Amino acid sequence: MLNVGKIEEGFVLDHIAAGKSLSIYHHLQLDKLDCTVAIIKNARSNKMGKKDILKVECDINTLNLDVLAFIDHNITVNVIKDGEIVDKKELVLPKEIKGVIKCRNPRCITSIEQELPHIFVLADEEKEIYRCKYCEEKCRERF
Amino acid sequence: MRHLMSPLDFSVEELDRLFDLANDIEHNMSKYAHACDGRKLATCFYEPSTRTRLSFEAAMLNLGGSVIGFSDAGSSSAAKGESVSDTIRVISCFADICAMRHPKEGAPMVAASRSTIPVINAGDGGHQHPTQTLTDLLTIRSLNGSIDNFTIGLCGDLKFGRTVHSLINALVRYPNIRFIFISPEELKVPDYITDMLKEQNIPYEEVIRLEEIMPRLDFLYMTRVQKERFFNEEDYVRLKDFYILNKEKMKLAKQNMLILHPLPRVNEISVEVDDDPRAAYFKQVQYGVYVRMALILTLLEITV
Numbered sequence: 001m002l003n004v005g006k007i008e009e010g011f012v013l014d015h016i017a018a019g020k021s022l023s024i025y026h027h028l029q030l031d032k033l034d035c036t037v038a039i040i041k042n043a044r045s046n047k048m049g050k051k052d053i054l055k056v057e058c059d060i061n062t063l064n065l066d067v068l069a070f071i072d073h074n075i076t077v078n079v080i081k082d083g084e085i086v087d088k089k090e091l092v093l094p095k096e097i098k099g100v101i102k103c104r105n106p107r108c109i110t111s112i113e114q115e116l117p118h119i120f121v122l123a124d125e126e127k128e129i130y131r132c133k134y135c136e137e138k139c140r141e142r143f
Numbered sequence: 144m145r146h147l148m149s150p151l152d153f154s155v156e157e158l159d160r161l162f163d164l165a166n167d168i169e170h171n172m173s174k175y176a177h178a179c180d181g182r183k184l185a186t187c188f189y190e191p192s193t194r195t196r197l198s199f200e201a202a203m204l205n206l207g208g209s210v211i212g213f214s215d216a217g218s219s220s221a222a223k224g225e226s227v228s229d230t231i232r233v234i235s236c237f238a239d240i241c242a243m244r245h246p247k248e249g250a251p252m253v254a255a256s257r258s259t260i261p262v263i264n265a266g267d268g269g270h271q272h273p274t275q276t277l278t279d280l281l282t283i284r285s286l287n288g289s290i291d292n293f294t295i296g297l298c299g300d301l302k303f304g305r306t307v308h309s310l311i312n313a314l315v316r317y318p319n320i321r322f323i324f325i326s327p328e329e330l331k332v333p334d335y336i337t338d339m340l341k342e343q344n345i346p347y348e349e350v351i352r353l354e355e356i357m358p359r360l361d362f363l364y365m366t367r368v369q370k371e372r373f374f375n376e377e378d379y380v381r382l383k384d385f386y387i388l389n390k391e392k393m394k395l396a397k398q399n400m401l402i403l404h405p406l407p408r409v410n411e412i413s414v415e416v417d418d419d420p421r422a423a424y425f426k427q428v429q430y431g432v433y434v435r436m437a438l439i440l441t442l443l444e445i446t447v
Contacts, residue, residue, distance in 0.1 A: 105248065107246070107247060107248050107268045107269065107270075108247065108248050108249055109227065109245070109247040109248060109249040109250040109252075109253055109267075110249070111247065112247055113226050113227065113228070113253070115226070116253060132249070133249070133252070134248065134249020134250075134252055134253065135247075135248035135249040135267075135268070135270055136248075136249075136270065137248075
């Protein structure tokens, strides 16, 4: 069993579906942050069989985790301060997702104007439907 | 500053005020003849649409304003690769209001986000065409007296027809409207629309033949059934006559039923129907000018 040490301050993202941690790493733009990140792949899990875990050592106010709710509701977010879990963050669907999903509609203005940010807006909270801000095409992307 | 991107941008109350103004314009044209003196409308049409563009231009000229613009992307700087965002910033320096048609969906919204003048979506791909919906609503209100308590049949291509989708979305905000969708199986209204009607307990029926429901309609909104929408020639030949409105079918209709059509018509309404007093589609074009005049005044915040 591989051991990864405790972090003093930051987040532990637990119960990530096996194999998805790297995609979350990119969506949270962790590659752009100057902080320690541990990506644990295929950890044993009683609940899931196999799971991924991300440990991020950073100031807990610097990271916006809203996009996680869109990616996967089942991820557990543990907030760590002074080496202890101080909070379990509840994931709320963000009203707007910017630069995470690309609009696939070939008729959308984003298909020809490259500099436009791809923005999706929460159209139906109950059904978790996001639509492109420009053309209103439904987001069909799955993680 | 306000823009018009979708017919739902205006509340029912705001639409009532807009239509009151359009009706006042209809009956007192001369009162508004100089309302936009010195103002300029830019018609930025990245794809040809003579009808809509001329309707906007006629509207502005009727108000005493003037018009600048282009009527296809090839004659604009888009051909040189200029973005919509840049174009609208430039146009904002030339004109007081802009009507934009673009083949890409959402382009007018991008323009509105960068513009310092009001932008009207004059049609963006298969997405929205709000001034057509406002035209349809004004026609219904003017000829019916109000937008409530009627049965409307929507006939033809209900799957791809954006005018139909927009009109349904706009009409569900009004009380006691019953919908009958008349189309071949291949061109039925999309599920998201029937789901929305079910959720809101709004009565609707789906039928294949026009004749069977004709006697129940107060309005018949015709659209074209295009050959290329069918999977095979055989189905097209079999079904196309079901969706052609002629004198015979009109015999089944109420004496006060009104026929609407967003135009251009090809052959789905036989020319012999044009002289029938129930044919309202050319009046609809006239209402299109009134509603665009009212819209220009409203967005420019001009009161007369």
